[in-house]
Amino acid sequence: MTHPTGDRINQDLLRPLLQTSWRFYLLVALFGGVVLLALGMWFRQMYLGFGVSGISWPVYWGFYVTSFVFWIGISHAGTLISAILRLVNAAWRRPVTRCAEVITAFALMIGAMFPIIHLGRPWLAFWLAPYPSERLIWPNFRSPLVWDFFAINTYLTGSVLFLFLPMIPDFAVVRDKSTGLRRKIYGALSFGWRGTTKQWHRLETAMQIMAIAIVPVAVSVHTIVSFDFSMAPVPMWQSTIFGPYFVAGAIFSGIAGLIIAMAVLRKFLHLEDYLHPVHFENLAKLMLVMGLLWGYFVFNERLVTYYGNGPGEMAVFWRTQRESFAPLYWTMVVCNFVLPLVILGIKRFRTITGAVIASFGVLIGMWLERFLIIVPSLGHKYLPYSYGVYRPQPTEIVIAAGTFAAMVLLYVLFAKFVPIISIWELKAGEHPSPELLPTALEEHPLGKLHL
Amino acid sequence: VRAVYALYPNGQSAQEGVNRLRSAGLADRDITILSGQPMEDYEFGHIDRRSYMWWLACGGGLVGMATAFFLTWITETSWPINVGALPVYAWWPNLIIIFELTMLGAILTTVVSLLITGGLPGRGEKLYDPEVTSGKILVGVENPDAASVDAYEKALSAPPGAVVKKL
Numbered sequence: 001m002t003h004p005t006g007d008r009i010n011q012d013l014l015r016p017l018l019q020t021s022w023r024f025y026l027l028v029a030l031f032g033g034v035v036l037l038a039l040g041m042w043f044r045q046m047y048l049g050f051g052v053s054g055i056s057w058p059v060y061w062g063f064y065v066t067s068f069v070f071w072i073g074i075s076h077a078g079t080l081i082s083a084i085l086r087l088v089n090a091a092w093r094r095p096v097t098r099c100a101e102v103i104t105a106f107a108l109m110i111g112a113m114f115p116i117i118h119l120g121r122p123w124l125a126f127w128l129a130p131y132p133s134e135r136l137i138w139p140n141f142r143s144p145l146v147w148d149f150f151a152i153n154t155y156l157t158g159s160v161l162f163l164f165l166p167m168i169p170d171f172a173v174v175r176d177k178s179t180g181l182r183r184k185i186y187g188a189l190s191f192g193w194r195g196t197t198k199q200w201h202r203l204e205t206a207m208q209i210m211a212i213a214i215v216p217v218a219v220s221v222h223t224i225v226s227f228d229f230s231m232a233p234v235p236m237w238q239s240t241i242f243g244p245y246f247v248a249g250a251i252f253s254g255i256a257g258l259i260i261a262m263a264v265l266r267k268f269l270h271l272e273d274y275l276h277p278v279h280f281e282n283l284a285k286l287m288l289v290m291g292l293l294w295g296y297f298v299f300n301e302r303l304v305t306y307y308g309n310g311p312g313e314m315a316v317f318w319r320t321q322r323e324s325f326a327p328l329y330w331t332m333v334v335c336n337f338v339l340p341l342v343i344l345g346i347k348r349f350r351t352i353t354g355a356v357i358a359s360f361g362v363l364i365g366m367w368l369e370r371f372l373i374i375v376p377s378l379g380h381k382y383l384p385y386s387y388g389v390y391r392p393q394p395t396e397i398v399i400a401a402g403t404f405a406a407m408v409l410l411y412v413l414f415a416k417f418v419p420i421i422s423i424w425e426l427k428a429g430e431h432p433s434p435e436l437l438p439t440a441l442e443e444h445p446l447g448k449l450h451l
Numbered sequence: 452v453r454a455v456y457a458l459y460p461n462g463q464s465a466q467e468g469v470n471r472l473r474s475a476g477l478a479d480r481d482i483t484i485l486s487g488q489p490m491e492d493y494e495f496g497h498i499d500r501r502s503y504m505w506w507l508a509c510g511g512g513l514v515g516m517a518t519a520f521f522l523t524w525i526t527e528t529s530w531p532i533n534v535g536a537l538p539v540y541a542w543w544p545n546l547i548i549i550f551e552l553t554m555l556g557a558i559l560t561t562v563v564s565l566l567i568t569g570g571l572p573g574r575g576e577k578l579y580d581p582e583v584t585s586g587k588i589l590v591g592v593e594n595p596d597a598a599s600v601d602a603y604e605k606a607l608s609a610p611p612g613a614v615v616k617k618l
Contacts, residue, residue, distance in 0.1 A: 007585050140534060141526045142544040150551040158558045165565065173487070176581035191566075192573025195583055198499035200489040202569040207560045209508045217554045226549060427488040427586070 009426050013419040014177055016269050023268065024416060031409040038402020041395045042117060050120040052395045059378045059390035064118040067400045070253070071111030072225050073246070078104030079159040079252025080218040081286075083211035092282055094425045095274045099265060100258050101163040102420070104409045107257070108156045110403050115148075117399060144227045144251040151224040158214050165206060169424040170195050222250040234377045235312040236305060252290035252336070252368035256359035259283050261411060263356045265420055274421055277352055282343045284355040287362065291340040299308075300335075312382040319376045328368050335365025337391045414443070454578045454601050454618045456483070456591020456605035463491045463612035465588040469495040471606035475599070477592065483578050486591040493592075507564045508557045515556020519549040579616070587614075 055062045078100035085093035116125045140146070171190035174202050175183055194198065226246035229237040239245075259280060266275040305313045320329040337363040343354045379388050414420070459465040465484070472482050490496030523545040531539040554594050565571070578593045592603050600617075608615045 023514065029562050045547070119520075141523065142534065142537060142541055144544075147544070147547045147551075150548050154551040154555045154558075157555060159563050161558060165562070168571070169487075173584040176584040191571040192577075194573060194577060195485045195487055196499075196570075197484050197486075197490070197496055199569045200486070200496075201500050202502060202504065202565050204489060204563040204591055205502055205504045209504060210558055213508075213554050213557050213561075217551070220547070220550065299498050328520065424488045428491075 009423055010173060010177065012271070012273070012415055013421055013423050013426075014174060016415055017174060017417065017419065018178065020416070022178060024412065027412045028409065031405040034405035035402050038399045038405070039269040041402070042399045045117075045395050045399075046120075046122065054391045054392060054393040054396060056388070056390075058386045058388040059375055061374050061378055061392050063371075063392050063396035063400045064114050066113050066367065066371045066374055067403060068114035069225055069246075069374075070119070070367050071107045071114070071403065072083075073222060073250035073253045073366065073370070074257045075104045075107035075111060075155070075159070075254065076218055076222060076247070076250040077107075077256075077258040078102065079155075079162050080104075080251065081255065081258065083162070083214045083218070086207060087215070088209045092279055094428075095276075095421045096258075096262065096283075097280055097425065098163070098166070098418075098422045099262050099275075099420060101159065102411060102414050103254070103257055103261060104159045105156075105163050106407055106414075107160060107254075108152065109410075110406055112152055112156065113403070134242060139406065144165065144224065144231045147224045148228060151221045155221045158210065158217055162207075162210050162214055166422055166425065167205060167418060169195065169203070170419045170422060173423050174419070176389075198266070206304075215410050217367065219247055224249045229373065233363050234381055235316045236301075236377050237373075239301060239304075239385065241297060241304075243302055245301065247295045247296075247371060248297055249366060250293050255283055255287040255290060255404070256362035256366070259287065259359040260363070263352055268353075269387050269420065271421065274426070279302065280352045280355045281350055284350050284358070285359050287355075287358070288340055291337060291362070295337045298337075312380075315380050319371055319380060325372060325376050329372055332365045332368040332372060335361040336369065337365075339365075452597065452617050453576075454483075454593045455595055455600055455603050455607065455615070456578060456580070456589050456618075457610075457613040457615045458587040458588055458589055459610060460587065460612040462496075462588065464489070464579050464612050466493045466495055467610035468590040468607050468613065471609055472590065472592065472603065475602050475606045477603075483589070483591050483593055485579065485583045485586045487586055489611055490588070496572050502568060504561060504564050504568070508561045510597060511560020511563075512553045512557035514560070516553040518542060518547055518556065519545075519552035522552070523548055558604060580616070 002416045053062070055064070082097040082100045083091065085097065116122045119125060168190055172193040172195070175186040175190050178186060223243040223246065226242040230239055230242040233240070262275050262279065262283075265271055302317070307319050319325050342359045343349045343358040375390050379390055381387070382428075457468055459468060469482060469484065473479070482498075484490075484495055484498070486496075522591075526541060527540050527545075533539070578589070579592055580587070581587050583589050590607065595603055604615055604617070607613060
C-alpha cells in the first residue's frame with residue numbers, strides 16, 4: 001500500500017478521463033440496454049394504460065413506491081456521510097466523499113422519477129407541483145405529499161451543489177491537462193478557477209456551511225418520506241417511531257450502496273492506492289452500527305404492535321411473521337441483521353469482500369423492508385371490503401430493475417467525465433511536516449468552525 | 452511587464468518568497484498566490500481568510516424562512532380547504548416547509564456568495580500558470596511598478612527551487 005502524492009495523484013485520477021478502454025463501452029452498452037428496455041416498458045405502460053402493472057385497488061402502492069422509498073434511502077449514503085465526515089474533519093474521508101456524494105445525486109434523481117412513473121399520465125406530472133390550480137383542483141397544502149415536494153427538491157438542490165462545488169478545482173486540473181474541445185468544456189466548468197488563497201478559503205467555508213445545512217435536511221427528507229405512511233390511518237403505519245426508523249434504514253442502505261460502489265471503482269479503475277482496506281473497514285463498522293440500530297427499531301415496532309394487540313394491526317403483523325409474507329420477512333431479517341452481524345461483527349471477516357457481501361445482503365434486505373412496509377398493510381386495512389392481493393407484473397419488475405441499471409450507468413458515465421476522487425482534497429491531506437501543523441488543523445479532533 | 456512571478460516546488464519556498472515580497476514593500480493584497488490545494492499549513496495560506504459568508508448564509512436562511520411563511524400563508528388562506536378539524540393555516544405541517552426553505556435559502560446564498568467573493572466565473576486576463584495544478588505554488592505581482600520589477604524579480608528568485616517568469 002503506497003500513498004501517492006503530487007503529480008502522481010493527477011496522473012492516476014485523470015487516467016479514466018483521458019483514456020477510454022473497451023470496458024467502458026461494454027458497460028455503457030450493457031446497462032444502457034437494460035435502461036432502454038425499462039424505458040420501453042414504461043412507454044408501453046403509458047400506451048396500454050396502468051392496467052399492465054399489478055397495481056389495483058386496494059394496493060395502489062406496489063413496486064414503484066417501494067423503489068421510490070428505497071432510492072431516497074440510498075441517497076442518504078452520500079451527502080449525509082460526507083457532510084458528517086467533513087464536519088468532524090476525519091482525514092479518511094478524502095477519497096470517499098465524492099464517491100458518496102455522487103450516489104446521493106443520482107439516487108435522488110432516480111427516486112424522484114418514481115412518483116412520475118407511478119402516474120398513469122406522466123405528461124400531467126406538473127399537477128404534482130403544489131400550485132393553486134385554476135382547474136378547480138385545489139391541492140391540499142397541508143398534505144405530507146407537499147412536504148415531500150419541498151424536502152426532496154431542497155435535498156436534491158443542496159446535494160447537487162454540495163457535489164459540484166468541490167469539483168470546480170478538479171475541473172481546473174483537467175482543463176490544464178487537456179487540449180482542444182475537452183479543454184474548452186472543462187475550462188467552462190471550472191469557472192476560471194485559479195486557486196488563489198481567497199478562493200480556497202471561500203470554497204472551504206462554503207463547504208462547511210453547506211455541510212451544516214445539509215445534515216438536518218438529509219434527516220428531514222427521510223423523516224418526511226416516513227410521514228407519507230405514518231400520517232395515514234393504515235394498520236402498522238401510524239407509528240411515532242417511523243421517522244427515526246426510516247432515517248436509520250436509509251443510512252444503513254446508503255452505506256451498503258457506497259461500499260459496493262467503492263469496491264467496484266477500486267477494482268476497475270485500479271484505485272488500490274487511494275481506497276484502502278481501512279476505508280472499507282470504517283464504513284463496515286458504521287454499517288454494523290446502523291444494522292444494530294435498525295434491528296432495535298424493528299424490535300421496538302413489532303413489540304409495541306404485539307402488546308397493543310389491535311385486531312387490524314395484528315392481522316398485518318401475522319401476515320408478515322408467519323403467513324403469506326413470512327418468507328420475505330425472514331429473508332429481510334437475515335439480510336439486514338444476521339448477515340451484517342456475523343460478517344462485520346467478526347474482525348476476520350471484515351474484509352473488502354466481506355463488506356461487499358454484507359452490503360449486497362443489506363440492499364436486498366432494505367428493498368424487501370420497504371416492500372413489506374407498503375404492501376401487507378395496504379392489502380389488509382381495517383375493514384374486510386378493503387382486503388386485496390398484489391401481484392407485481394413484468395412491467396413493474398423490469399422498470400424497477402432498470403433503475404438499478406440506470407444507477408450503474410450514471411455512475412460509470414460520471415467516473416468517465418469527472419475525477420471520482422477529489423484531487424485537491426487528497427492533496428490537501430498531505431502535510432509537509434508535523435511541526436508545521438497548526439493545532440486547529442489536526443485531523444482527528446473536531447474541526448474548528450470559523451463562525 | 453504585466454506580471455512577474457515565481458513558481459515554487461513547496462510551501463516553505465513559497466512562504467519565503469511571500470516574505471521577501473513583503474520586505475520589498477508590497478502589501479498582502481498586492482501579492483498573488485496561487486496553489487493547487489489549500490495551503491493552510493503555511494502563514495500565507497491564511498491571507499484573506501476573513502469573510503462574511505456565515506452571516507450571509509444566515510441572512511439567506513431568514514429570506515428563505517420569510518418566503519416559506521409567505522408562500523404557505525398566501526396559498527392556504529387564498530384556497531382554503533377544510534380538512535377535519537384542522538385550522539386553515541396550520542403551524543405544524545407548515546413548519547416543515549418553513550424549515551426546508553430556510554435551509555434552501557442558506558444553501559443558495561452560500562453558493563452565490565462563494566461565486567461573488569471568490570471571483571467566479573473569472574473574467575479577463577489574470578495571472579495564471581498551468582504548472583499550479585501540477586503542484587507548483589505561484590507567488591507573483593500583477594501589474595507591477597516598472598521601477599520595482601527588478602527588485603521583485605530578485606526577491607522572488609531567492610528562495611530555493613524558484614523558477615521566475617515575466618509576462
